[in-house]
Amino acid sequence: xxxxxxxxxxxxxxxxxxxxxxxxxxxxxxxxxxxxxxxxxxxxxxxxxxxxxxxxxxxxxxxxxxxxxxxxxxxxxxxxxxxxxxxxxxxxxxxxxxxxxxxxxxxxxxxxxxxxxxxxxxxxxxxxxxxxxxxxxxxxxxxxxxxxxxxxxxxxxxxxxxxxxxxxxxxxxxxxxx
Numbered sequence: 001x002x003x004x005x006x007x008x009x010x011x012x013x014x015x016x017x018x019x020x021x022x023x024x025x026x027x028x029x030x031x032x033x034x035x036x037x038x039x040x041x042x043x044x045x046x047x048x049x050x051x052x053x054x055x056x057x058x059x060x061x062x063x064x065x066x067x068x069x070x071x072x073x074x075x076x077x078x079x080x081x082x083x084x085x086x087x088x089x090x091x092x093x094x095x096x097x098x099x100x101x102x103x104x105x106x107x108x109x110x111x112x113x114x115x116x117x118x119x120x121x122x123x124x125x126x127x128x129x130x131x132x133x134x135x136x137x138x139x140x141x142x143x144x145x146x147x148x149x150x151x152x153x154x155x156x157x158x159x160x161x162x163x164x165x166x167x168x169x170x171x172x173x174x175x176x177x178x
Contacts, residue, residue: 043071043080051079055094057145057177061085062169075127078103078159085166092151100141104150108135116140119175123149125163134158138167142174 001103051070052058054077065083071081075147093103100123108128116125116138123140135154142149151167 018064041076042074042173044074046070046072046079048121051081051094052173055079055096055147057094057147058173059092059094060169060172062166066167069107088153088155090153090166092149092167094147094149096146097141097148098146099148101141101148102139103148104138104139104152106152107136108137110137116164116167118149118164119171127158130154134155136161136163138163139163140167140171142171145174145177146175 046054047070048058050072054072059070059079059081061081061083062085065085068081068083070079070081076095078093078095080091080093082089083142084090092123093171095101095103097103106128108130109168110126110128113124113126116123118138119142121127121140121142123138125138128135128137133154135152136158137152139148139150141147149167149171151163151170153163153166155161
């Protein structure tokens with residue numbers, strides 16, 4: 001393919017530059033949107049007080065919980081506490097939100113979803129199977145404080161398991177402010 005004139009070469013270069021700029025701009029925008037939606041991004045270690053300062057309430061843990069650690073999603077307003085309780089590992093998250101939303105970061109096909117209540121707030125409890133593990137996700141929304149919550153645990157067999165006590169402990173600091 002040859003070009004007959006200098007103007008055609010310049011026109012083609014301009015077109016290529018415009019296409020390159022458009023591709024780079026859309027790629028950067030896509031990365032920004034992906035990072036905004038990615039709750040499995042970079043987490044910074046925190047403590048209870050930092051979570052409380054960021055969110056307005058702390059995240060509690062059940063009495064007897066071990067290996068307690070707090071984190072905050074860098075660049076965002078999501079806080080997390082992880083802990084071990086009665087041999088199960090948990091993580092719980094909270095985020096200021098104008099409406100309920102899924103902040104778990106999980107993309108599973110849920111086998112069942114049932115109504116769930118914690119601290120007088122309605123939510124859902126969902127279960128999924130991932131290989132040899134069962135995962136339970138509970139989510140609820142606190143309209144008075146405009147906060148959305150979730151708590152997650154997994155084990156080989158969650159039959160008969162009730163996550164309510166762990167959820168109540170996580171939510172207790174918000175209830176104490178009422």
